[in-house]
Amino acid sequence: MTIQSEDTLAALANGSTKDALVEETIRLANLISGQTPYDGTFSQRIPGLSVSRYSRVNEDYVKSFDMPSMIIVAQGAKTVTVRQEVYRFNQSQILMLPVALPIAMKVTHATYTEPYLSVKLVLDPHKIAEMALRVYPQGVPAATKWSAGYILSADLGMMNAATRLVQCLTHTGDAELLAPLVMDEILIRVLRSPIGSWMAELGFAGSEAHLVTKAIAWLRNHFSDPVKVAELAEMVHMSESTFRVHFKSMTSMSPLQYQKALRLHEARRLMVSESLDATTACYLVGYASPSQFSRDYSRFFGSPPKRDVVGLRPQVTADSNLPLE
Missing domain, CATH: 1.10.10.60 (Homeodomain-like)
Incomplete structure (x- = not known):
């Protein structure tokens, strides 16, 4: 009988988690692809949810005014700038924009066979405040850094929640009954992330x-x-x-x-x-x-x-x- 060391077991578990994250990201990409028949951004019947598909990179930045939101990338890469701040993010990463901002953005990695695919959620400050009271019942820890945007690496739990949210679009009644619960879960996961205390402060x-x-x-x-x-x-x-x-x-x-x-x-x-x-x-x-x-x-x-x-x-x-x- 072979007894494996704790370091070996930890390495195996870490590898298994990475494989599971890759599989979940592929699942999310396939679901987004099913909701995007051609290039563009498509609003969904779940309030605040949209999905995007772009099969070409942008030569120039596209300027827009974005509401407080989070973007989860399932495939490809994008760059967003807020004046002098530059945020580059790609597969399995999340861009958080906590307040309404004028931004410039461009897709930086996309092809016809592997297009840029992402999910965007508009953030509701009132819902953030409600969830923050549950996550921080003893008070919010002091935020250590304020910024116009934040980039997070999605863990398996967050990616799975995003997958389940988009999957709600494919089953009758799920968008109305289950999607709000998954949205709450995603907010809770954000509030428990490294930028959670900053997000929580917005609602207090x-x-x-x-x-x-x-x-x-x-x-x-x-x-x-x-x-x-x-x-x-x-x-x-x-x-x-x-x-x-x-x-x-x-x-x-x-x-x-x-x-x-x-x-x-x-x-x-x-x-x-x-x-x-x-x-x-x-x-x-x-x-x-x-x-x-x-x-x-x-x-x-x-x-x-x-x-x-x-x-x-x-x-x-x-x-x-x-x-x-």
């Missing part, structure tokens, strides 16, 4: 992270209004200096840079979706000068408004992420 009233999210919500709802940073800070009961530091750590930009991005994204939406001219869109989003709007727009999107919109209109689909919610 009075925390500095929560106060910044309130300021972000105000900016999103009043992006066309003139505002001073001091007034925003006073609105959420923080000193201006503290507010500036925390806002930038959570978004990688200043409050006024964030407001400008909101205005430009909304102007783009108005021109593409509602066929407004640049001057009309410029005034509607809060600009006083069409020439300044054109300069800002060109710097932000890489082309002046008219040329950019002409290139975008044929690409607009029902799943477009341009509208601000």
